[in-house]
Amino acid sequence: MLNMLRWLPDGYGGVSSYAGDIDAVFRFIYWLTFAIFWLVTILMVVFLYRYHYREGDTRRATYTHGNTALELIWTIIPAIVFVGIWFVSKTTWADIKGQSPPPDVEVRITAKQFGWTFAYPGPDRLFDTTDDKTDKELNVPVNKVVRVHLRSDDVIHSFFVPSFRLKQDAVPGREIQVWFKATKPGRYELPCAELCGPGHSGMVGWVNVYSEAEYQKWIQKLWQPS
C-alpha cells in the first residue's frame, strides 16, 4: 500500500526501452515528496498537540514575528531540491522527446474521430509510394527502434501507450515524430488520451509487439501479391 508505483501498467519498468527511466524519475520524486509530506504533516500534528489550549491554561503564546535564518533555510533548500529534480528530469526528457535514434522501422499513424490508422511504407521505406500498406493495428518488431509519424485528420487526439509510458498529442495540420523501442512481445492497448468528442471514450487501438520471426510472418502476409 505504501508504494503506489505497483499500479503502473505492466509493472515498474514497463515494456519499452525508456519506460524504466521514466519510472525511475517517478520513483525518485515519489519517495522525495513522500518524505516531505510526512515531515510537514508530523510537524503540524506535533505542534497542534503540543501547543493546543487546555482548560485553565494560563501561559502566553510566544511573541515572535519570524526568523530570518529559518526563512533562508526553507527558501534555499527547496530551491536546491527543485532544481535537482529539474536536472534529473531533463536528460530523460531529451532522450525521449528530443532527436530520435536512427529508426529500424517507420510507421505513419493517423488519428481520426474515433480511431487510428496505421500506414507502413513498405519495402522501399518511403511513404506515399505505391507499395504503402495500411492496417488496423500497429505491428512492430521487439527490440527495434520504431519511428512514428503522427498526424490527425480532424481534432487533437493523443497517442498513448500506457505500457510504453509514451504519450504524444496528434495535432491536425502538423506531423509530429516520436519513437519507441518495445522490449517485450505482446499485445498492448493504445487509447486516445485527449478529449476528442463524443466517441473519445472507447477510441482504442492495439499495438502488437512481435518477435522477429512473427514480425517477418506479418510482413509476408501484408505484402504478399494478391
Place this chain on the structure above:
Amino acid sequence: MSESRGAAHVEHHREGFIRHYIFSLDHKMIGRQFLFAGLFMLVIGGLLAMMVRWQLGFPGTPLPLTGLVPDEFWENQNWLPSMRAGVVSSEVYNMLFTMHATIMIFFVVMPIMVGGFGNFLIPISIGANDMAFPVLNMLSFWTAVPAVILMILSFFVPGGAAGGGWTSYAPLSAVSKYAQTGGEWGVHLWCISLFILGFSSLMGSINYITTLINMRAPGMTWFRLPLVIWSLFIVAVLLLLALPVLTSALAMLLFDRMFGTHFFIPEGGGEPLLWQHLFWFFGHPEVYILVLPAMGITSEILPVFVRKPIFGYRAMVFSMIAIAFLSWVVWGHHMFQSGMNPALGTAFMLTTMFIAVPSAIKTFNWLGTLWGGKITFPSPMLFSLGFVSLFTIGGLSGIFMASTPVDIFIHDTYYIVAHIHYVVAGIIFGVFAGLYFWFPKIFGRMMNERLGKIHFWLTFLFFNLTFFPMHFLGVGGHMRRIYNPMDYKFLEPFYGMNTFITVAALCLGASQIFFVINFIWSLFAGPRATENPWRANTLEWDAPSPPPHGNFLTPPVVYRGPYEFSSPEVEEDWLPQSRRLEITAGGGGH
C-alpha cells in the same frame, strides 16, 4: 475623490428596498450578492460532479430518481441528446464535466473569493467607508448576472451545453460538427457568457486596485495590510492582466465558430496550439487567482486562533508577489505533450520548479505560526488547517507533472484530476474557513459550532477518500474525461476503485447538508454577534456587526500591523490595529 477618506460618513439615510438589496452601491451588500450567487452555483456545480461520478462508478445505470420521470419525457427532448431512460450518454457526460469545471472555477470560486470576500473585506479592512467607484462596483455584479443566466440557459438549447472540456481545445471547440452534440449554441453561449464575465472581473479589479492604493486609513502602510488584503490586491492585478487574454481568445474562438475565420483551424492556415498558448497564458495565472485568496484567508485565520503573530509576514508577502510574477512564465507546463518544441518543455519545467519555492515558503511559515502558540480549534481554524494540509498534498503532487518525463505518462490521466482537486477543490476549505470566520461580521449572527465541526470532519474525511485514490488511478494510466472506464482492458483492476470513489463523492456531497442547515439557520436565528467575537486585530472587527453603510462610527487610525497577538505591550493577548497606546503615541513617526 480622496475627500471621502477623512470625512465622517456615518449618517444613516434610509434607502429604498431596491437601492438597498438589488442595485446596491454598498460594497458589503455587493459582496453578499456575489456570495449568494456563488453559493447557488456551488450547488449546481456540485450536482454535476455527482452525476459525473455516478456514470464512472456505475456505468450505464440510470441516475438516481430518474425512475420518477415518465419515459415520454426522454423521447421529446432535443436538448439532452440520446439520454434514454435517465442513463448518462457520452455526449451528456462530456457536457457534465465541462460545465462542472466551468461553473466551479468561474461561477463559484471567483465570485465567492474575489467578488464576495474581496468586496466585503477590502474597504472595511483598510478603514475605508466604501470602494473608490461604488457605481462601477454595482455594475460589476450586474454584468456577472447575464453571464450566469446565459451559462445556465446553455443547458437548455438544442444539443445541450458545451462539451469540449473547460479548456475547450480547438479545433474540437472551433468547429461545431466535431463535437456532434446536435446543436451549436451550447458552445456559442459558453463563449459569450465567459466573454461577458471577463468584463465583470475587469471592473472589479480596477476598483479593488484603485481603492487599495488611494483609500487606506491614516497609518495603514502597505506592510500593515492584512495578508488576505495583500492576496486580493495581487489577485486584482493578475485579473486585470490575465482576463483580457481569455476574453480576446474567446472572441477569436467565437469568430471561428460563427463568422468563418480560421484562427485555430488548420484547414484555413490556423494553428490549434495558438488556442492552448492563449488559454494557458490566461489559465495559469488563473490558478493562482483562485488559490491566493485561500492562502490569504488561511494566513488571516491562523494567527487569530494560535494567538500569535503570523510567522514571517514579509516572507508571506514577497512569496505571493513572487508567485504572481512567476505565474506568467509557467503556462507551457500544460503543453508538454502538445507538440510544442521539447526544448521549450525543458525551460518551462525549470520555471515551474521555481514557482514551487514560494509555495513551500508559505507552508513552512504556516507551520512556524503554529509553533509556540496557544491553539484553539473552532470551525474557521479547522477549515484553515484542512486547507494547509490539502494544499501540501496538492502542491507536492504538482511536482510529478512538472517533471517532463513523468508528465509524458501521467499527463491527461487521473493523476492530474487528483492534483487539480487537491488544489482547486481544496480552495473550498478556504471558502468555508472564511465563511465561518467572517459570517458574524457579514450577517451579524454566529454560526453553530457543533454543526461546523461535524461539517468539517465529514468533509475532510470524504474529500480525501474521494480524491486520494485518484492518484492510484493515474499511476495505472486511467485517462481523464473518459465516459466509460470499462471500454479499456488495462483499466480492469480499477473498476472497483471507481465505484469506491463514487460512493465517497456522494457522501462528500451529502456532508454539505450540515453546512446548508447551519448557514440558513444561523442567517435567521443564530445568536447575535458582538463586534469582535474572535478577539481579532484587524479593522473590520472595530465596526459593528453587521457594519452600517459607511462602515465605521468613527474613522479608524492605524498604529500597527494586523497580527499583534500576545504582545508584551498589553495585558490582553490581542492588540487591535486601531488601538492607540499612550506609550507609542509619544513616539510619533508612524
